[in-house]
Amino acid sequence: MTRLSISGLAKRFDKVAVLKGFDLEIANGELISLLGPSGCGKTTTLRCIAGFEQPSSGRIEFDGADVVRLPAEKRDIGMVFQNYALFPHMTVAENLAFGLEMRKVAKPEIERRTAEVLKLVQLSDLGGRYPRQLSGGQQQRVALARALVIEPKLLLLDEPLANLDAKLREEMRFFIRSLQRRVGITTVYVTHDQAEAMVISDRIVVMFGGEIAQIGSAGDVYDRPASRQVASFIGLSNFIDGTVDGMDGEYCNVDTRLGRMRCRAGGAPAKGTAASILARPEVIVLSSTEPQDVNRARATVAERYFLGNMIDYRLDCGDGVVMQTQQPPHKVFEVGASVWFAIPAGQTWLLAR
């Protein structure tokens, strides 16, 4: 069980800065995910931690001991690869035994631990099979078992569910999460699927272009994003541009093209600051009569899509402002209808523009 701390981690590939020197502390037993768009440096970060890439500068410490000079095989890390990387010429049991053999564990002990971990991933009967005789989900669990059986200091997973179908992916999320809780291992989980990151992690690290944009819980990054970029990467969002008029208690008054709005804010922005209000589509309330809310405006229903559990509307608010909102399916508004919409101030968030 290990505390991982990264400081000033930078990596350049032939002059191109891929990681731009960031700090990250991961507590003992914590599961954090690295979430970000393709090419933002998630895999590179993971490979630096694993020892497959040499950082250009910065420190990586396991429990305070710098491991940057340590080769991958000495770092005692369990890694799960996107394509699983199971050894095709070995059976499941042999795959699991490999890491233990490297640690000179005695034969009976290897058998005991292999069987134990196979049980943990619910594959007890499949020890004698070759990887190609397993389904994708089973291979995934073998890869997980192989990484865990050595009882590593750290578990690293690089998009471990990317090759599974949607349903299995959902199941495996919960499986990995509960397994990680039970084993209590410090884990770094790379994904570009925000729903996966939200379900699985204690904290999410949102990365853009080799830098950390925000670190926080699922609630933090969704409800209180650090920037417009984070807000638009995670979930759907409407941005209403305006100018700060001043603080009113813990709320901030903002003048927008839809009129004056009240809005939650992280700090106390100065009067006259250009800002955007974040309103998630599901917090907006549509009605045919005028609501009591402070933040309200009129709009015309421009488009409507049935999503099954929701109805998705595009509202034309005039002045070129278009809003997206999702409403429960029992409230139906026709395209072309004139409606009111309200944005509860407690569910908005002010962002710098």
Add this chain to the structure above:
Amino acid sequence: MKALVEVIRDPLRFGFGAVVIAVYVFLLLPIAIVVLASLNAGEYLTFPPQGISLRWYGSFFSSQPFMDAFKLSLQVAATSMVCAAALGTSAALYYVRFARGGKEALRFMVLAPLLLPEILTAIALLFFYYQIGLGTRTLVGLQIGHVLITLPFVFLSVCSALYNINPSLEEAARSLGAGSWTVFRRITLPLIKPGVITGAMFAFIISFDLFSISLLLKGIGTTTLPIQLFDYLRWDYDPTAAAVSTVSIVMTLCVVLITDRLVGLRAVRF
């Protein structure tokens, strides 16, 4: 429209099939004739044979020059196979995994004997051996020539095996605690084994069959089977030659079958 396509395609398919069969017949018929001729009971290398007998096989196996040449060929081919397998695999590993600068030059150097006419390589080696005083008194020069010619076959087949290995496999092994030698022995080598075996078998067959190199680089008094056969055919025209050829053909076939068994079985596992 669909029917029309069928009509056009069918003659095409038929024509293609006919060409393939014709090519096979053209290639295989001489072999069949040689095999039949070797069973000839008559005195001369004629076709069709006059009666069936194994007497020419007896004459081959009891002929001292032929048996010496046969043994030497086997020995040279086996040595070439082992050396080419070891060197070719190392070269391929270096080329695919480690080479940075001069990568293409290395590749060209290894493959050059394959691209140049064999006789040119042979002449060049002959001059070179006399220059450095190695000469052709011993079999060393001949053996080096054979390794040179057979090396590209191992190199190419191991390279393609290496390119087909998923690089994460080796990283996975490292993360599990395996050092580079263990990774090679436990992961890389088993995965490229089919490539090594295929290349090695090729090396054996090619070396066994090599003519120009052997002709120029063999010492006086020693000779390999193809050259002995050539010499024999200059003076004698009896079916012993056919028997020798048949034995060679059977041996080549055996090597191919062994390869197929070894590699074929492995291939099913991947």
